[in-house]
Amino acid sequence: MIKLVAFFGNYGKEYEGTRHNVAWTFANQLPFYTKLNFQQKFKGDYACVGTDTLAQWFCDSKMLTTKDGGVPRVPEEAPSQIFFLKPLTYMNLSGESVGELARFYKINPEEILVVHDELELPLGTMSLKWSGGLGGHNGLRSMKAAFGTADFWRLRFGLTKPADRDIAGYVLSKFTQEENEILGQVFSQANELFARILLATDPSRLIPSWGKKKIV
Secondary structure, three states, rough: OOOEEEEEEOHHHOOOHHHHHHHHHHHHHOOOHHOOOEEEOOOOEEEEEEHHHHHHHHOOOOOOOOOOOOOOOOOOOOOOOOEEEEOOOHHHHHHHHHHHHHHHHHHOOEEEEEEEOOOOOOOOOOEEEEOOOOOOOOOHHHHHHHHHHOOOOEEEEEEOOOOOOOHHHHOEEEOOHHHHHHHHHHHHHHHHHHHHHHHHOOOOHHHHOOOEOOOO
């Protein structure tokens, strides 16, 4: 099960709302985000919350409920708490922050979910992925360097790879108003997936439905 969620992005107001920071934008809109008590440590901002409390928050916000509207079940094998991390190292060194927290709390790479942007997917698409290639993503490269493996979970938000633009300039540019409207529709469904991942004993069971899902 997932014990640590790392949202990859770049620190600083100049990066707010940029394509490369879509994971932070997603984190900020989570219905329970303001309830998280973030502290600065491990080269990042991190928070932890009890899994039972998290399940209650999922229910309260209607991110995920039972058929009768009740609190979703927390599996017996679930960790007692889940960590949330925003590395403040800038994207290219994100793995250093994740690695420090993971080593301190003895979290294995297969228990980590990285939320990040993905150029190889079109805008309006999200994807749950296990391991695999790094797709030229420097944040993922840093994760592999820190852990010595690419065997960790990824929740990816598509950006659409431009055919005629500088990639670095593109990912560091801001979303347009129309693109932000598309993201809003993606996030509304991604919230449910996010909750399901964190309460799943085996996230791979979600891949058939969420492995590459076009929302818009």
